[in-house]
Amino acid sequence: xxxxxxxxxxxxxxxxxxxxxxxxxxxxxxxxxxxxxxxxxxxxxxxxxxxxxxxxxxxxxxxxxxxxxxxxxxxxxxxxxxxxxxxxxxxxxxxxxxxxxxxxxxxxxxxxxxxxxxxxxxxxxxxxxxxxxxxxxxxxxxxxxxxxxxxxxxxxxxxxxxxxxxxxxxxxxxxxxxxxxxxxxxxxxxxxxxxxxxxxxxxxxxxxxxxxxxxxxxxxxxxxxxxxxx
Amino acid sequence: xxxxxxxxxxxxxxxxxxxxxxxxxxxxxxxxxxxxxxxxxxxxxxxxxxxxxxxxxxxxxxxxxxxxxxxxxxxxxxxxxxxxxxxxxxxxxxxxxxxxxxxxxxxxxxxxxxxxxxxxxxxxxxxxxxxxxxxxxxxxxxxxxxxxxxxxx
Numbered sequence: 001x002x003x004x005x006x007x008x009x010x011x012x013x014x015x016x017x018x019x020x021x022x023x024x025x026x027x028x029x030x031x032x033x034x035x036x037x038x039x040x041x042x043x044x045x046x047x048x049x050x051x052x053x054x055x056x057x058x059x060x061x062x063x064x065x066x067x068x069x070x071x072x073x074x075x076x077x078x079x080x081x082x083x084x085x086x087x088x089x090x091x092x093x094x095x096x097x098x099x100x101x102x103x104x105x106x107x108x109x110x111x112x113x114x115x116x117x118x119x120x121x122x123x124x125x126x127x128x129x130x131x132x133x134x135x136x137x138x139x140x141x142x143x144x145x146x147x148x149x150x151x152x153x154x155x156x157x158x159x160x161x162x163x164x165x166x167x168x169x170x171x172x173x174x175x176x177x178x179x180x181x182x183x184x185x186x187x188x189x190x191x192x193x194x195x196x197x198x199x200x201x202x203x204x205x206x207x208x209x210x211x212x213x214x215x216x217x218x219x220x221x222x223x224x225x226x227x228x229x230x
Numbered sequence: 231x232x233x234x235x236x237x238x239x240x241x242x243x244x245x246x247x248x249x250x251x252x253x254x255x256x257x258x259x260x261x262x263x264x265x266x267x268x269x270x271x272x273x274x275x276x277x278x279x280x281x282x283x284x285x286x287x288x289x290x291x292x293x294x295x296x297x298x299x300x301x302x303x304x305x306x307x308x309x310x311x312x313x314x315x316x317x318x319x320x321x322x323x324x325x326x327x328x329x330x331x332x333x334x335x336x337x338x339x340x341x342x343x344x345x346x347x348x349x350x351x352x353x354x355x356x357x358x359x360x361x362x363x364x365x366x367x368x369x370x371x372x373x374x375x376x377x378x379x380x381x382x383x
Contacts, residue, residue, distance in 0.1 A: 015322055015323050015324075015374070016322045017373070022373075023324075023373045023374055025324050025327065026324060026327055047323060047324050047327070065351070065371065068351075069351060109347075111347040112347050112348075115348075115349055116349075117349060118349050118350065118351060119349065119350045119351065120350075120351045120371050121350065121371060121372050121373055122370075122371045122372060122373050144349070145349065145350075148349070148350045152372055152373045152374065152376060154320075155320075156300055156318060156319075156320040156321065157300070159318075159320055160300065160318040160320070167287075169286075169287065169288060170302075170316045170379040170381065171288075171314070171381070172313075172314035172316070172363075172365060172381035172382065172383045173358075173365045173381055173383065174365075174381075175356075175367055176378060176379055177288070180287075186346075186348055189346040189348055190346070190352070190369075191378060192350065192369075192372075193346075193348060193350065196349075196350070
């Protein structure tokens with residue numbers, strides 16, 4: 001028992017990564033030789049936060065997990081880049097702080113041709129599809145996607161309070177149960193989807209959110225205000 | 231000589247007390263102990279008084295005792311029998327790795343779940359630790375594989 005607790009104190013440190021950082025999981029590094037001939041033996045690299053570099057921004061070729069998305073990736077056109085960049089520049093401050101790991105361009109998502117954008121929160125990847133450029137609510141779409149990344153950075157207490165107020169519940173041996181009344185049909189998919197929908201509507205139609213659930217609206221407002229102050 | 235023995239004895243006692251203080255129960259130990267007895271007495275002994283008691287929206291026969299926001303115990307309203315417990319686990323480190331190491335000595339059953347085809351890529355799994363009757367789900371595409379709710383039966 002004793003060694004485990006000692007271990008847990010030192011190994012499981014807190015990694016509250018900044019919005020311009022990415023979380024890297026614990027991994028085994030194989031032995032390798034440096035350019036200067038130094039040999040490094042295999043070792044366990046602890047989890048850590050890594051700073052995202054701006055050069056990784058608008059990309060034409062996907063990396064790692066993004067390659068698994070069933071779509072046809074394509075090169076960015078300058079005019080498309082400008083549309084997206086202008087929206088990113090005009091995001092609310094707390095969302096604007098989020099640096100993306102990858103910003104990719106693709107034609108359509110194989111499983112859902114109408115999808116205008118897609119996020120992979122782990123790698124902070126945002127994929128913009130052709131249909132995005134036909135939509136009138138481009139800003140809301142990007143706010144929604146950024147909320148999918150930001151949701152993982154709220155505190156345990158803050159997020160739980162918001163989800164309970166929104167009607168989420170939990171029973172043993174079952175996935176989390178969605179609220180009986182949903183702000184959008186796909187809110188039932190996951191707490192993250194519900195949160196992203198609420199953030200989107202908070203900026204596009206706050207009155208709708210207030211009428212839907214005043215307590216959850218006020219909680220969301222306080223969460224956003226706290227983030228804006230930081 | 232006697233005085234040396236007394237000092238040695240006192241030193242050993244102090245070491246053993248220090249060790250006892252270090253071996254404290256964590257929140258998982260406490261919930262698992264409660265789920266073994268399923269009695270309110272163990273709830274009071276291990277978690278103290280609930281910070282809030284609320285009605286279960288989905289089952290009028292159940293009330294939910296909240297403890298410091300992250301732990302909840304579901305009890306029958308009439309005879310106060312513990313039905314199940316949950317913990318909202320959303321910590322700032324790789325939650326999956328932590329839990330895997332925490333329950334290293336038990337059978338760990340992991341199943342791939344169906345992913346939703348939405349605007350966020352997911353890679354969902356369920357985890358069961360049958361010996362302890364623990365259940366949770368996680369998304370491998372989320373940054374720290376934060377699990378949200380953990381259920382204890």
